[in-house]
Amino acid sequence: MLDVPVGVIVTCWGGTPVEAWMDRETMSGFKEFDLSFLDNPDQIDRPQYKPCGLYNGMIAPLVPYTVKGFLWYQGESNIHTGNAHLYSQYMQQLVSLWRNEWGNQQMPFYYVQIAPFVYEGDDKTSVPLIVEQQLAAMDKIPYSGMASTTDIGSGPCIHPSQKIPVGERLALLALSKTYGKKGLICESPRFESVRFEDGKAIVRFKTEGTLGPDYSGRIKGFEIAGADKIFVPARAEYIVGQPEIAVSSTIVENPVAVRYAFRNVPDQTTLYNTGGLPAFPFRTDDWNDAQ
Numbered sequence: 001m002l003d004v005p006v007g008v009i010v011t012c013w014g015g016t017p018v019e020a021w022m023d024r025e026t027m028s029g030f031k032e033f034d035l036s037f038l039d040n041p042d043q044i045d046r047p048q049y050k051p052c053g054l055y056n057g058m059i060a061p062l063v064p065y066t067v068k069g070f071l072w073y074q075g076e077s078n079i080h081t082g083n084a085h086l087y088s089q090y091m092q093q094l095v096s097l098w099r100n101e102w103g104n105q106q107m108p109f110y111y112v113q114i115a116p117f118v119y120e121g122d123d124k125t126s127v128p129l130i131v132e133q134q135l136a137a138m139d140k141i142p143y144s145g146m147a148s149t150t151d152i153g154s155g156p157c158i159h160p161s162q163k164i165p166v167g168e169r170l171a172l173l174a175l176s177k178t179y180g181k182k183g184l185i186c187e188s189p190r191f192e193s194v195r196f197e198d199g200k201a202i203v204r205f206k207t208e209g210t211l212g213p214d215y216s217g218r219i220k221g222f223e224i225a226g227a228d229k230i231f232v233p234a235r236a237e238y239i240v241g242q243p244e245i246a247v248s249s250t251i252v253e254n255p256v257a258v259r260y261a262f263r264n265v266p267d268q269t270t271l272y273n274t275g276g277l278p279a280f281p282f283r284t285d286d287w288n289d290a291q
Helices: 035-039 054-061 085-104 127-142 164-178
Strands: 070-072 110-111 144-147 190-197 200-206 223-224 231-235 235-239 244-248 257-262
Touching: 085 110, 085 127, 110 127, 110 164, 127 144, 144 164, 164 244, 223 244
Parallel strands: 070 110, 110 144
Antiparallel strands: 190 200, 200 244, 223 231, 223 257, 235 244
């Protein structure tokens, strides 16, 4: 679409935490890290987990190259490091560091939603909790965007086979937000607000295009709960003419919370926009103890 060659420098190491890709000065700003052990490499049993190590070896040497922007696909290892709740802050600092190294704080930074994977159990929530942090990072980082993978994970395999949709969705972000191509839908539907009325939850989305386009039948992937914090599968239907979904259940008379795709491996999710982009997982509650 650009009619010019596009080069991609790939620098990656699987199974790494975000802190491995930042420099020591940046990491020293986080009080939860004791970096004194960096002076004794014998204490590091997994080099890819060494804070700052991959930045020094695999990012810093690339700084002389002229680049247009960054694509980032990472997050899995931070599920297990005990600091997932800080992930958006780490991402914000990482992006600022990289942009500063290249001398331009407006360089685009597009990244990929962590894909569904079983981890500690299909019905657990470590994946969507990281996705929450990734969405929060989008609000903190200007000139950024995230490609959704809600629909293309593979529960038993941490490396989903559907790579082409990931590349296409990243390309849509770049073409629309960086190169200014018109008529493209590049952003997935994202939860905006909820109101409860007449035993239903009315969920409103921020989306390009409209929700749908198939307005018949029920949407799969929603759960609803009352004050008891017990979530059950919900009936979800489009409200035609609005970017809204009506969610309800005969089991929950007075709903107070709604979730969508908020599991490590959701059974089935069918909410898209007219660009064919899947909605991001979300919850309206803050019940970390609810399953």
